[in-house]
Amino acid sequence: MIVGVHPLAGFDKLLHYRVPDSLQASATVGALVRVPVLNSLRLGIIGEIGAPRDFPVDRLKSLAQVVHPFPALPPDLLGLARWMAGYYACGLDSIIETMIPAAVRNGAGLKQEKLLTVERHLSEEEITQLTKRAPQQARLYRFLAQQFKPQGRGLVLKRLGLTAAVSSALVKRGVLREETRRVDRVAYADDWAHGELVASQPHQLNSEQSAAVQAVAAGLTAEKFSVSLLHGVTGSGKTEVYLRAVDAALKSGGGVVYLVPEVALTPQTVARLRSRLEAIAPGHRVVVWHSHLSEGERLDGWLALATGEARVVVGARSAVFAPVQNLKLIVVDEEHEPAYKQDETPRYHGRDVAVMRAKLTGAVCLLGSATPSLESYANAQAGKYRLLQLLQRVDDRKLPHIDIVDLRIEAMRQRTLPALSHKLVEAMRGRLDRREQTILFINRRGYSSSMLCTKCGHVEECTHCSIALTYHRTDETLRCHLCGDQRPAPLRCPQCGAPEIRWRGLGTQRVEEAVRRVLPRAKIERMDTDAMAKKNRFRQILGDFRTGKIDVLVGTQMIGKGLDFPNVTLVGLIDADISMHIPDFRANERTFQLLVQVAGRAGRGDRAGEVIVQTFTPQAGAVQFSRHADYAGFAESELKMRRDFHYPPYRHLIHHLFRGPNPEKLKFFAEQWAKLVEKEFGDRLELRGPSPSPIEKIKDEYRWQLWYFCASATKVVPRLAELRSKFAWPDDLTQVLDVDPVNLG
């Protein structure tokens, strides 16, 4: 028997090996194996059984080991890996390494525990004798005889103050049985033990929810690939629909991948999901998967899924690669979230990969959002995805009222650029008097490199690309980092002539100070990425906020993700503009998403909510459509713009970055390469650039970039990758291809 193996050895090749008789039963496609490569043993994945014809079989080396008796990459994942290698132009080995966690590759040992149970029950007389002869043994026996299930040896001995010799003596005499068992480390297990988190109850579905569940269930029954896009306004009960779908998939004997953005993967979300899943599907273990797991936790979870012991995984982006058996359903919650895109090699998009995995497996993919990405929405409109809508909030709660504050007027009145408008301050005072709570959001998306006139709200845009121009301090220019067009940075606003054309961003700290000044009695807490770094601090603040110990919570948009605070009746968005003027054609989409999501945080309890949005550009479409949560209206106007400028979803965009210590050399090679690409693809591909990146230099490396627009990435990328591998790049130049990038800023 001969197998072809993809070794994980820093190169992308299929090598052939002979399989010794003893390993033939377990040497299946997708198995994780050890093989000799040069002079060392390397891990690898069996990619095929058999050898090409005319192969010098007698010179083959032998497979050394099969690590697990089951495939580490089931056929659908192996197929997915191959698709990703082509689509994202990266080595199969790097994808396999992404799919199989390091903990599994390293073969980290399982935590083992010795358990004690009573093997033979003693009579009263025997116990009496034992007590006389060996009182310690008798104590241990009596304790264990009262337990319903096996007990951890270490814990029992410690508790009774005994040594291992005591239990060994009883084991030797056949009174006790000792067995070794794997201990599962369940992430967030401590939360359960302390009852800190309340299990949520199943809800009655309204008619829209029922219709959505039925549609997904019908897809599951059909047992073939389909994608549904669940568009539900905030508070409409999307999670209920996901949970019922999961239930249906489990009942049909299938497995489930449930993806949420990493930021949303708080203990609260996990606990709620787990308790609901366990309520609707008793006996199912839910594996949690995210970047903060220890190696041991990851390995345990992976093994439980790979062996079919667990059939549900809840996790962030990389959980899409979990080895779930008989996969029937993939849920992608908050599918519009940019966090699904990985920003290092392989630069894959978790949602797109989820759709592809469902396709390869014949599973149902359920994408959901209050503000679907325009890519998904366009697919639904084109009939590729089924659109399911939840337009009512549960219990018919009203969407909060959105008030727009014009910061241009406010700046004039207060004679300075204020962090808080009068309206927002008054509203916060009212909340404080009524013992209700306020959340203030600070927009942290992008960076403050666009020029904005604080007098009239004007932002300089590229005439060719309709995106904000980026301000480069070094030579006082405004540049379009899509097409490279540039002009001198104006000293006065080209629209109104005012000299106030600069951008000042606001930090969470400055806003916190401003709140302290106007509300000296209020209890204020700040939550930003620094707070997130300290895991317990983050949870403590959320806990305090929930129990009403905090009046005003100031933070970046991450605090809003999927959290439910019934006593929050006011939400303020400090600076709606930043996301609107990031140099990205998705700027409006991001702003609309932000506004709707932020507004959705207000009034989740019985009281109506109020939202105050501060902006220099109140007339902008993203702001106006969000006032009425008019997603369809927004999508229509935005898709028109995308169509006019031939942006995604109407074409694919590929980013090509060149990095190196010498800017002249970068420019030269980028230009040579661009000429080659132009010649090769002609009008099948539109090129913009090369031009310096918005951040021209990072850690002593200069950066240039090229953009490619094309109708089909599948047709273009493999050829581009091939050309790239043959091009004579200098040694000190690094280049990175990013297919379907989500952040252009």
Ligand SMILES: [Zn+2]
């Ligand atoms: Zn102006």
Ligand SMILES: [Zn+2]
């Ligand atoms: Zn441009």
